[in-house]
Amino acid sequence: MFELLSFGDSGWGDDLIIGALLTIRLALASLSLGLLFGLVLAMMKLSRLAPARWLAEAYTLFIRGVPEFLILLMVFFGTEKAVATVGQWLGFETTFEVPKFAAAVAGLSAIFAAYCCEVIRGAYLAVPKGQIEAGLAVGMSRWQIFQRIRVPQLWRFALPGLGNLWLVMLKDTSLAAVLAIDELLRVAKVAGEATRNPLLFLLAAGLLYLIMTAVSDHLRARMEKRLNRGMAR
Amino acid sequence: MGYQDIKYAVSDAVCLLAQDTTPASFAKYCPRYIDGILVTVELLLLSSFIGFFIGALVAVGRVSGGPSVRSLAWAWSYVFRGTPLLVQLWIVYFGLGSLGEEQLGVLWPFFKSGWAVGLAVLTINTSAYIAEILRGGLATLPPGQYEAAVSCGMSRGQAMRRILLPQAIRVAWPAYGNELILLMKGSALVSTITVMDLMGQTRSVFARGYAMETYAYSAVLYLLLALFLTLLLKMVERRLRVGGYP
Amino acid sequence: MKKTVMTLALLAATPAMAEPLRIATEGAYPPFNEVNAAGELVGFDVDIANALCAKMEAECVIVAQDWDGIIPGLTAGKYDAIIASMSITEERLQTVDFTDPYYSNFLVVVAKDGSGVTSENVKEYSVGAQRSTIAAVWAEEQMGTRGDLRLYDTTTASFADLEAGRIDAFVADYFPAVEWLKDNAGFSIAGDRIDIDDKIGIAIRQNEGELKDALNAALNGIIADGTYGEISTQYFGVDIY
Incomplete structure (x- = not known):
């Protein structure tokens, strides 16, 4: 039975690994885009401009209440329609194609951003008031306070929350299987159907996910330790 | 009139009321959406209820069991939180289910039904998260409470049930609320194992015309459900606070 | 590698035109x-697509696309035509256009031998069908939206459930069902073939008259010169046009 999991042309072991690599790529791409977008959302939430705050608030409310699966399907089918509509509206025939991978990254990072902006906002506000006052007292400008006091500590306060969100997203990448992206879960399903042994392959996929989350968790713990070096707790 | 008929009657009644007030493209498929919501709500209520008890059991095992119970409880949380829900659903439905009637024997009626598999997996999955949340809640309690309870003559189980768990639940309630919303969103995945929940109905309606409105209506319905849950949780939270912590 | 679905480029005899015609299946x-085991797209539709391209002297690229997203992909311009045994339906005609039909399809109900299921009494049983297919629409009409109808993302998954005994019957297109029954003893077609006047055409975007005319002309061409009959006999033993 286990030769099915071997590497090479006769086994599916290498295909599973390739699928797992695609899963990691999907998650990393969504992480970077999601962080960027989350930062913008956090800035909107902290902004003094009320409409900006409302917009960001409405966005997070939407993402938090709608299933990830539905969001991915909406992005997947919606972006192409939207692009085509905008193209027609501007008067040119579009044959622009949104690749499946990009659609999945867009969807996953849109979800990540909604949760991540709360973490960033919380981390920004977690800097003790005394430090800000101390900054003002030594004559720093607002920008200097932002740059020298708030930002350097942002990462430290945000890391535990972001670590959790990363784990959530890593697991959410499995939804891409339903969009026919050849990530780990889809490869396992296809292999299971082809060899008529779905249990073996789905269990193997589960184990690989467990390894990925365990490694992520370990890395997060180490990073937290490093960042908190010299900090009184 | 069976349970199923009552559900259909409810959904027909709702749709009769909604007929003139909702857009035509919604009204046309209204009973399907509402049928779907009822399945989603049903799964959510059952899995969160049963999952809560399993989760409490696992949390207690984690903090006060013997070494083997402790590691079992740890593994339960670790495995079910460390793998995607969709993978868990597929392992049980497509994986274990593929063993068929001969090998599964008396368990077959369970594995045969997508609904039962969906309910079981959602329950187990949420129990792992609830266990973790309650464990966190238990950890915030001062150890003196447990000692005081035992010295009053309570057994370990009584101390847990009467003194520690109620307080842990109070502390953990907001986190539990978040988990409940996540469970509701996760339940949409049962549509991949042939369950006709709101997501399953949505996908079927979408397949008939590829209209983006279909997804929009479904999103609104999920949002309403989330809103309703949030309000409910807030109400319970207020009651929990009475006479307790600030 | 064997199973990963990859695109298959086909070069016609004549030099390439400006843009290759992109066909999805x-x-x-x-x-x-x-x-197939080598990761190439093969089958009756693919052979017909190749024959049409050869007739039109066009360069073609054939790509794989999952069924659920195959029409949205066409309207979004991911490819120019769908040759994937797609039924011409009123609902689909609102979004896309079709060429003349290139064969007719029938539906059948596949069930375990001796199960008692026929094409008339399906609503008393639990029945499977693939999501977004004409078989699913037919089953829905028979069973109502509240019958025990299970929808699957792929045909493979639904056949697996029929085999496991999760469903009593499965509504499928005639030719694939016959193909599946070859390897699976103990199952058979329940009742008669269901003629739902199901014509199979090539889907293209709306308002693309030029492409439609070219495809129709090529289709008539391969029927007239015997290419179509040859391909059909190779797969089904008869001319299914």
Whole structure:
């Protein structure tokens, strides 16, 4: 039975690994885009401009209440329609194609951003008031306070929350299987159907996910330790 | 009139009321959406209820069991939180289910039904998260409470049930609320194992015309459900606070 | 590698035109379109597509696309035509256009031998069908939206459930069902073939008259010169046009 999991042309072991690599790529791409977008959302939430705050608030409310699966399907089918509509509206025939991978990254990072902006906002506000006052007292400008006091500590306060969100997203990448992206879960399903042994392959996929989350968790713990070096707790 | 008929009657009644007030493209498929919501709500209520008890059991095992119970409880949380829900659903439905009637024997009626598999997996999955949340809640309690309870003559189980768990639940309630919303969103995945929940109905309606409105209506319905849950949780939270912590 | 679905470029005899014609198929519907052990798209639809391209002297690229997203992909311009055994339906005609039909399809109900299921009494049983297909629409009409109808993302998954005994019957297209029954003893077609006046055409975007005319002319061409009959006999033993 286990030769099915071997590497090479006769086994599916290498295909599973390739699928797992695609899963990691999907998650990393969504992480970077999601962080960027989350930062913008956090800035909107902290902004003094009320409409900006409302917009960001409405966005997070939407993402938090709608299933990830539905969001991915909406992005997947919606972006192409939207692009085509905008193209027609501007008067040119579009044959622009949104690749499946990009659609999945867009969807996953849109979800990540909604949760991540709360973490960033919380981390920004977690800097003790005394430090800000101390900054003002030594004559720093607002920008200097932002740059020298708030930002350097942002990462430290945000890391535990972001670590959790990363784990959530890593697991959410499995939804891409339903969009026919050849990530780990889809490869396992296809292999299971082809060899008529779905249990073996789905269990193997589960184990690989467990390894990925365990490694992520370990890395997060180490990073937290490093960042908190010299900090009184 | 069976349970199923009552559900259909409810959904027909709702749709009769909604007929003139909702857009035509919604009204046309209204009973399907509402049928779907009822399945989603049903799964959510059952899995969160049963999952809560399993989760409490696992949390207690984690903090006060013997070494083997402790590691079992740890593994339960670790495995079910460390793998995607969709993978868990597929392992049980497509994986274990593929063993068929001969090998599964008396368990077959369970594995045969997508609904039962969906309910079981959602329950187990949420129990792992609830266990973790309650464990966190238990950890915030001062150890003196447990000692005081035992010295009053309570057994370990009584101390847990009467003194520690109620307080842990109070502390953990907001986190539990978040988990409940996540469970509701996760339940949409049962549509991949042939369950006709709101997501399953949505996908079927979408397949008939590829209209983006279909997804929009479904999103609104999920949002309403989330809103309703949030309000409910807030109400319970207020009651929990009475006479307790600030 | 064997199973990963990859695109298959086909070069016609004459030099390439400005843009290759991009054709989508599903790749999970044997014997019409499937992926072989070498990872290539093969099957009746693929052979017909190649014959049409040769007739039109056009360069073609055939890509695989999952069924659920195959029409949205066409309207979004991911490809120019769908040759994937797609039924011409009123609902689809609102979004896309079709060429003349290139064969007719029938539906059948596949069930375990001796189960008592026929094409008339399906609503008393639990029945499977693939999501977004004409078989699913037919089953829905028979059973109502509240019958025990299970919808699957792929045909493979639904056949697996029929085999496991999760469902009593499965509504499928005639030719793939016959193909599946070859390898699966103990199952058979329940009742008669269901003629739902199901014509199979090539889907293209709306308002693309030029492409439509070219495809129709090529279709008539391969029927007239015997290419179509040859391909059909190779797969089904008869001319299915």
